[in-house]
Amino acid sequence: MANIKELARMAGVSVATVSRVLNNHPYVSENKRNAVEQAMKASNYQRNLNAVHLSKGKTMLIGVIVPFVNHPYFGLLVEGIANEAVKNNYKLVLFQTNYEETREIEALEMLKHKQIDALIICSRNSPFSVVDDYTKYGPITLCEDSREKNMSSTFVDHYKSFSQALNYLHSKGHKKIGYCLARNSGSNSRYREKAYEDFLKKINEPFVPDYVFYDCLYFEDGQTVIQRLIGMHSPPTALIVTNDQVAAGILVCCTEEDISVPDQLAILSFDNQPIAQVMNITTLEIPLVEIGKNLLLQAINHRQVHHDELFVKMIERKTV
Amino acid sequence: MANIKELARMAGVSVATVSRVLNNHPYVSENKRNAVEQAMKASNYQRNLNAVHLSKGKTMLIGVIVPFVNHPYFGLLVEGIANEAVKNNYKLVLFQTNYEETREIEALEMLKHKQIDALIICSRNSPFSVVDDYTKYGPITLCEDSREKNMSSTFVDHYKSFSQALNYLHSKGHKKIGYCLARNSGSNSRYREKAYEDFLKKINEPFVPDYVFYDCLYFEDGQTVIQRLIGMHSPPTALIVTNDQVAAGILVCCTEEDISVPDQLAILSFDNQPIAQVMNITTLEIPLVEIGKNLLLQAINHRQVHHDELFVKMIERKTV
DNA sequence: CTGTTAGCGCATTCAT
DNA sequence: ATGAATGCGCTAACAG
Numbered sequence: 001m002a003n004i005k006e007l008a009r010m011a012g013v014s015v016a017t018v019s020r021v022l023n024n025h026p027y028v029s030e031n032k033r034n035a036v037e038q039a040m041k042a043s044n045y046q047r048n049l050n051a052v053h054l055s056k057g058k059t060m061l062i063g064v065i066v067p068f069v070n071h072p073y074f075g076l077l078v079e080g081i082a083n084e085a086v087k088n089n090y091k092l093v094l095f096q097t098n099y100e101e102t103r104e105i106e107a108l109e110m111l112k113h114k115q116i117d118a119l120i121i122c123s124r125n126s127p128f129s130v131v132d133d134y135t136k137y138g139p140i141t142l143c144e145d146s147r148e149k150n151m152s153s154t155f156v157d158h159y160k161s162f163s164q165a166l167n168y169l170h171s172k173g174h175k176k177i178g179y180c181l182a183r184n185s186g187s188n189s190r191y192r193e194k195a196y197e198d199f200l201k202k203i204n205e206p207f208v209p210d211y212v213f214y215d216c217l218y219f220e221d222g223q224t225v226i227q228r229l230i231g232m233h234s235p236p237t238a239l240i241v242t243n244d245q246v247a248a249g250i251l252v253c254c255t256e257e258d259i260s261v262p263d264q265l266a267i268l269s270f271d272n273q274p275i276a277q278v279m280n281i282t283t284l285e286i287p288l289v290e291i292g293k294n295l296l297l298q299a300i301n302h303r304q305v306h307h308d309e310l311f312v313k314m315i316e317r318k319t320v
Numbered sequence: 321m322a323n324i325k326e327l328a329r330m331a332g333v334s335v336a337t338v339s340r341v342l343n344n345h346p347y348v349s350e351n352k353r354n355a356v357e358q359a360m361k362a363s364n365y366q367r368n369l370n371a372v373h374l375s376k377g378k379t380m381l382i383g384v385i386v387p388f389v390n391h392p393y394f395g396l397l398v399e400g401i402a403n404e405a406v407k408n409n410y411k412l413v414l415f416q417t418n419y420e421e422t423r424e425i426e427a428l429e430m431l432k433h434k435q436i437d438a439l440i441i442c443s444r445n446s447p448f449s450v451v452d453d454y455t456k457y458g459p460i461t462l463c464e465d466s467r468e469k470n471m472s473s474t475f476v477d478h479y480k481s482f483s484q485a486l487n488y489l490h491s492k493g494h495k496k497i498g499y500c501l502a503r504n505s506g507s508n509s510r511y512r513e514k515a516y517e518d519f520l521k522k523i524n525e526p527f528v529p530d531y532v533f534y535d536c537l538y539f540e541d542g543q544t545v546i547q548r549l550i551g552m553h554s555p556p557t558a559l560i561v562t563n564d565q566v567a568a569g570i571l572v573c574c575t576e577e578d579i580s581v582p583d584q585l586a587i588l589s590f591d592n593q594p595i596a597q598v599m600n601i602t603t604l605e606i607p608l609v610e611i612g613k614n615l616l617l618q619a620i621n622h623r624q625v626h627h628d629e630l631f632v633k634m635i636e637r638k639t640v
Numbered sequence: 641c642t643g644t645t646a647g648c649g650c651a652t653t654c655a656t
Numbered sequence: 657a658t659g660a661a662t663g664c665g666c667t668a669a670c671a672g
Contacts, residue, residue: 001457003649014659019651027657046457049433050379051649054370054664096416113369137321137366323665334643339667347641371665374648 002043010039022047053114062090062299063107063116067099067123071217072273073243073288077122077143080292088300090117099125112137118299123186139302141295144187145309152298152306154291158188161312162195162240165268165284169238170203172320174266178211178236180225180246208236216242222249226257229265238266238320244276244283251279251319267319270312280318287311322363330359342367373434382410382619383427383436387419387443391537392593393563393608397442397463400612408620410437419445432457438619443506459622461615464507465629472618472626474611478508481632482515482560485588485604489558490523492640494586498531498556500545500566528556536562542569546577549585558586558640564596564603571599571639587639590632600638607631 004022008015013032020028021036039045053059064081066074078094085092093116097103104126111119111134118139124131128149134140135150146153162179169177179196181189200207210232213225225246229235241247247269254261261267269276272285287310294308324342328335333352340348341356359365373379384401386394398414405412413436417423424446431439431454438459444451448469454460455470466473482499489497499516501509520527530552533545545566549555561567567589574581581587589596592605607630614628 016659029657046432048649049435050370050374054374055650112366115369136364336643349641368665375666377648
């Protein structure tokens with residue numbers, strides 16, 4: 001297949017000139033530019049990206065690790081990253097890991113081998129210790145509090161946010177508060193659990209294992225929650241829910257089961273996705289798009305490690 | 321970061337020698353080999369793959385397009401491809417497309433830009449016309465009959481197989497035969513429908529729209545099928561099912577609904593996955609692993625376009 | 641067994 | 657505005 005040298009020959013110019021029109025540089029005469037473009041068409045020329053990357057010393061590719069791409073939470077996050085990526089002329093390489101460590105390592109190895117310029121980890125399974133080993137090969141940015149670590153991060157304080165949620169419900173008179181968590185046992189979930197534990201101590205209430213619901217990630221998971229709830233002799237009067245999708249599922253089931261919201265059951269979720277607005281769900285907005293944008297910027301401006309905390313915002317609607 | 325030249329300097333050898341140990345070539349003395357390995361450790365050396373790929377003119381990467389990785393059908397296919405890939409020292413780049421054409425194009429573009437050496441398309445959405453445009457950039461192999469096209473293929477004849485299934489059921493006395501198809505409107509499904517149409521003509525039976533079930537892909541889809549079936553005044557006496565998973569789902573529902581198999585309802589599926597054996601499902605075995613292996617070989621031995629037909633095999637068990 | 645050297649395809653000074 | 661020359665990091669003859 002044709003290369004730049006052959007193009008130059010065909011167009012009767014130097015390779016440098018060809019390179020200039022390839023990269024839209026100014027200062028190329030119309031004639032020559034046209035000649036080169038003709039040659040490109042005629043020979044069906046295609047740039048060899050391996051050569052470009054080698055020559056430039058970078059690939060303009062940013063790796064993005066997510067457990068699932070098809071979940072709205074990560075969807076929004078990636079959207080924020082992607083928007084900012086195009087603005088800065090970067091392309092994204094998406095790694096869907098299903099939380100398998102092997103898949104995460106694959107991405108890290110690509111960083112090591114310079115196939116990508118930087119790596120954004122939206123949620124991980126691998127321990128800090130293994131990720132840390134790769135920081136020497138390129139910038140890695142995280143979507144969780146990583147102060148003290150050698151990588152940048154953009155995050156919301158989940159301990160603080162969960163506490164805020166608990167206090168809000170408490171101020172509304174709730175004492176029996178349950179909560180739902182995602183299926184990951186990541187640091188975010190741990191922060192939320194710690195906040196819950198401390199809250200119980202503060203208001204002097206006992207821990208009721210039944211009030212905890214794991215594996216709540218999608219809309220359909222709401223059903224399980226309500227099933228278990230109706231079986232209880234003393235159910236919680238309020239629920240803090242992983243995200244708006246699950247909250248919506250719960251809400252729908254409540255209607256079916258004639259559970260009145262918020263009177264019988266108050267529901268407070270996280271994210272503030274469109275579905276929360278449609279269904280009038282009270283939620284703690286997490287600025288996911290903003291976080292994504294910031295993660296991308298940290299990844300490409302790796303002058304130094306930076307930690308940026310963003311903040312949640314209470315959106316009061318009809319479910320509390 | 322260190323490069324090969326620096327390694328050479330550190331180890332007191334030439335770059336050629338370094339390259340030799342890097343690539344496990346023979347004919348390198350113990351001393352020098354050790355010296356190089358020392359230097360590699362000391363400098364935390366990592367190969368720049370862009371340079372390797374440029375120099376070799378190939379990447380040893382094969383792209384694989386699948387709509388979903390988490391479906392057993394594609395799981396087996398990929399397994400076959402992957403096994404043969406490691407044997408030949410190739411690595412796989414998996415593209416999960418969800419049947420979105422954009423994602424398919426991304427893979428094709430990587431072929432164009434020499435980021436991958438070849439592309440295997442297990443199932444596609446893009447029309448032949450667009451895929452065809454990319455054959456000039458590298459070998460593309462398909463898992464469907466593509467004779468007359470400029471790309472290799474390994475496939476089973478779905479018209480023939482479906483006819484075989486129909487005739488088998490007919491020979492068992494069935495005239496009212498229904499069938500399930502996957503959600504894709506790909507060429508495989510079309511072949512199956514054509515076979516059905518021709519079969520009806522042959523045995524002179526009318527077409528009953530109710531006997532056709534679309535969107536049957538996973539275990540849980542079996543439930544919908546049975547739901548619809550019990551609502552019918554004159555249900556089919558036999559069902560040809562997309563794959564073993566759906567058949568298993570149907571079978572489970574039959575038990576729940578007290579439908580006796582095969583007396584009231586005969587079930588014949590495709591694939592012969594482990595679940596079919598466990599549940600004693602009569603099935604037409606599709607040699608998926610074999611197909612995968614052959615696809616990979618076609619992709620890397622692109623001396624010429626080749627078309628290989630493999631054959632299904634009737635596995636008689638207890639559901640017909 | 642080992643080193644020298646010439647590419648791989650492209651971007652980019654540095655002259656002109 | 658344009659071209660010659662150099663280098664990106666590595667592999668692979670070739671010569672010894």
